[in-house]
Amino acid sequence: MPLLDTDRDLTRHSYYAATAKRSLDFAALQGGAGSCDVAIVGAGLAGLSAAIELRERGFDVVLLEARQVGWGASGRNGGQAIHGLACDQATIEAQLGLAEAKRVFGMSIEALDLIRQRCAQFQIDCDWRDGYLGVATSERKARALRADADMLASRYDYPLCWIDAPELSQWIASPRYVAGIHDARSGHLHPLKYCLGLARAAAGLGVRLHEKSGVTRIDSGRNAVTLHTDAGARLQARQLLLAGNVYLHEFAPALAPKLAARIMPVGTYIACSKAMPAARADALIPCGAAVCDTNFVLDYFRTTVDHRLLYGGRVSYSTATPANLAASMAKRMAATFPQMQGVEIEYAWGGFVDISMNRAPDFGRLPALGDQVYYLQGFSGHGLALTGMAGKLVAEAMAGDASRFDTFARLKHHPFPGGRALRTPALVLGMAYHRLRDLF
């Protein structure tokens, strides 16, 4: 089934959509005479961040969104802002060496600070809470978690708090885990409230934002590109950022197929319980942190400010939505917290993450469309914080200092084997192996 059809299904019952107020509407782009310094495709966290940073540097910016602000992964995710990248640091070290890998890790931490800074600067109330808890489901995984924590402390000067089994119950009331780490600098938030706050900030700074403006074609010229929208409008821009995630090539199928082949849309799902008495919700995760286990197909969860358990997990490599989504997520919730057995699920939804082959972010330029065309993709399910930083790096590059952007752009990426048609079966096979390993 086409991705956009499946996706329509997944947006229906989101806790975020039900609890965030859309106070601003942005009219569709119209006409054909418009121009700007920079056009941005996609009003998710990456595009919004770039828009703010570019405007603050004096650029005239137009941001085009096919649907609504935060409609993609940015308005639907688990809300967990965590240090590091989706891949481990060894992947980055192997390609760039230790010094550059340290620079990359440092930027992942700067990304966390950037969220706090923007919330303060633009007065965005998005339910931010400090703290991330990583938990291991077996002794083997606890050893791996410990080794990773030791490596971050010794090589990256980023110490984490280690939690052995006897103390773990003070942090989380689940029998599933044997050890954990805690990071106070990471945290969690309501992602749609954050997106809408960034959009309000961008508009306040003078960014011209247009919703319902899907870009279907881009023509490259000598010093500018021309964007065409599904409503027949046109816009000329001297520089361009593509921040459309897995949806970019759904709306504009002929655009940069080589880029599309380097990411794979993978479905991931979230359920949210009914509100509980505050004490009951707080007792689940007494430290109040966002929690992830260390499995390859991981469970990620947290409590909300209105005392619900918001629980993410499962994956779909075929883009088909799992049957009985709410019931299957309730089962997963109860496996982690037996005390949640029978608690009603009020919302269940999902979205797609842009997985790259090595799980490293894929940032760069598209010379085929012109020297001044940039793209951001491949956040691989770890983009809540990093998208903000990525937008900032693009702004730095467009303003003349590409040194930090180019650190990421030097990372090599490969297409999924088999192209669009065969990459799904190949990935499903690979995943079967990882699922087996998750059991031990």
Ligand SMILES: Cc1cc2nc3c(=O)[nH]c(=O)nc-3n(C[C@H](O)[C@H](O)[C@H](O)COP(=O)(O)OP(=O)(O)OC[C@H]3O[C@@H](n4cnc5c(N)ncnc54)[C@H](O)[C@@H]3O)c2cc1C
């Ligand atoms: C269910 C789920 C849970 C997740 N949980 C976490 C988490 O807890 N922590 C974490 O770090 N990450 C998480 N992620 C990943 C994170 O949400 C993403 O990495 C991040 O939001 C990507 O932001 P983006 O701006 O690149 O893309 P998106 O937010 O997807 O935005 C892209 C936008 O571009 C628009 N667009 C695309 N093509 C066009 C076009 N041609 N014309 C106009 N507009 C276009 C789309 O409509 C969309 O709004 C999760 C993702 C999902 C789906």
